[in-house]
Amino acid sequence: MTVHTSAPLSEQDREAVASLRAYGYRIHDIQALAHDQRPFAVRIPALHQTIAPGIHLRSASVELGDDSFTNSYTLCVDLDFARVDVVSTVGGFHLRDQVGTPTSFAAVSGSFSFISDDPAYQPAEPCLDFCCRDGEVVSLPTAAKPALLVRAGHPRVENLDATGTLSLQGRRYRWIGSKTPGHIPGRQAGLLTVFGAANCAVRYSDHPRTGFVRHVDPAANITPRDSAAVDYVVAWSPTEGHRVIAVHPGGGADLFAGNFVLRAGRPWARHVSLGAHVEITQLAGRDVRPLDSGISIGPSAADAAAGHTQAYDACLGNSPFRDVRNARTLVGLYGRRLMICVLDGAPKTETFRGTTPKETAAACEASGFDPASMYHLDGGASSKIAYLTQETTRVVGSMHYLKWPVLPTEPFRWQGTDGRVLRSALVLRANHQQESP
Incomplete structure (x- = not known):
């Protein structure tokens, strides 16, 4: 130029x-x-x-x-x-x-947070990995990372493990981040795997005016395919909390479609339906209720x-x-x-x-x-x-x-x-x- x-x-x-x-x-x-x-x-x-x-x-x-x-x-x-x-x-x-x-x-x-120069394709939850907003945990970590947490107005910096518990359609489950070393997603009964926007891969391309652009290929920005698994896309709203908004048997859920994705093994997750309520109860062994706010x-x-x-x-x-x-x-x-x-x-x-x-x-x-x-x-x-x-x-x-x-x-x-x-x-x-x- x-x-x-x-x-x-x-x-x-x-x-x-x-x-x-x-x-x-x-x-x-x-x-x-x-x-x-x-x-x-x-x-x-x-x-x-x-x-x-x-x-x-x-x-x-x-x-x-x-x-x-x-x-x-x-x-x-x-x-x-x-x-x-x-x-x-x-x-x-x-x-x-x-x-x-x-x-x-x-x-x-x-x-x-996730940065893309494509306004038509952005994540539903832009704060990569863990985010607690106004007392509500809205996204779960995919990997163990440091986090800044505020409880009762007091800040703490902690290394946060990507583990915890939640209830899905009234049943209690343990969950673990998909980037946890050695973990095989969706293969252990009673254990859900968390995917999210942080599983994406940002690509850089040359641009004649700006020098480069950052983007994600939507077709490739999905959870891994696995015939033995089913993925539940979970979205959060202030009025309804966390709800399952899409079900993907065999994987292939869009990583940007909701706040996070829960993967389960097919044989023991058939009871979950669209609209199912999700309540996050523990994060890294801690009760989430005292949290005011926080980000990874x-x-x-x-x-x-x-x-x-x-x-x-x-x-x-x-x-x-x-x-x-x-x-x-x-x-x-x-x-x-x-x-x-x-x-x-x-x-x-x-x-x-x-x-x-x-x-x-x-x-x-x-x-x-x-x-x-x-x-x-x-x-x-x-x-x-x-x-x-x-x-x-x-x-x-x-x-x-x-x-x-x-x-x-x-x-x-x-x-x-x-x-x-x-x-x-x-x-x-x-x-x-x-x-x-």
Whole structure:
């Protein structure tokens, strides 16, 4: 594509240029940013801000060698003064939308969700693997992964086994994730196997304007065929809870059709019919009723640096945990302190692309954090913090983000302050116990 920088800027591009210059970036042409993002490669000065009681933001540049660097933004949250909520939706939201209420001070992108550039084929539940929304477990994990869980307003980061119990049409069953090593789906009586959107394989194809597109082949995005098994597609709604919406004898259920798929052996699952009620009762040996919210997250910085990321690679396509530089969002819990760190980067630069997994672990150590206790909340271009300061919402991280055109004649649109549409985020609010009467 040839970029004509001398062409007059559209009104939207003029507004975008003005916003970027207000943030200190010397931008002249929004359309050129699709191929050259060097104007974002600006080292930031060291800064410490108090956003609200118990919430502090530290900013600094981190040198990586060979003139490469990342800008680090760290939120330090005292949980005696602030609480953390995991917010997730199916329709999505912009990060800034979560900030600005009287008790909502900051939000951080948490975006290990399925990403496809095909609007006609999206999963019913976009939060890959486990998700608990507004006190309801809406999807089950396919593999053992870390998760951020909130119970009674208290966050915890736990390694979550893909096991548990549920009732299906009034009968109690055990369930296990389909990616569990050594497990043969649908072959053990009384044991259901969970499939979901995280069983998909994202494909990358070249594109003349955007560089690449991400997509999934619907014909291949199904549960494995097995004549001895039957698959039940389970969907969730706020009014009806979990219900069986499709039955597939022999497998072949669309992985995106519901919130998850349950596989059973044929001889002992004949009683299940369309519309059957499903109630999730236990997750990794724990009663799910005390859960307020939660999402599965990425590996620890230590595990990513060591290459222990097999559970993530296929469903994320070009995995952010390869030995390449990407922007990152990390979260760690240290007693009553929650630490959230964004390591920023723009992919269309030479010196400011983010950090590799090993550089991420090293940056954690340099900041005094144990890499084994800092987990990836995000691993790409949506790594961002939105926060309230002097009654104005500001953002840091991912300022390069462009909305890709759908049609060949459409321009790129700068979305830096909004970022891309997210399906999950962490929101920092005032602790109710600390509010004034």
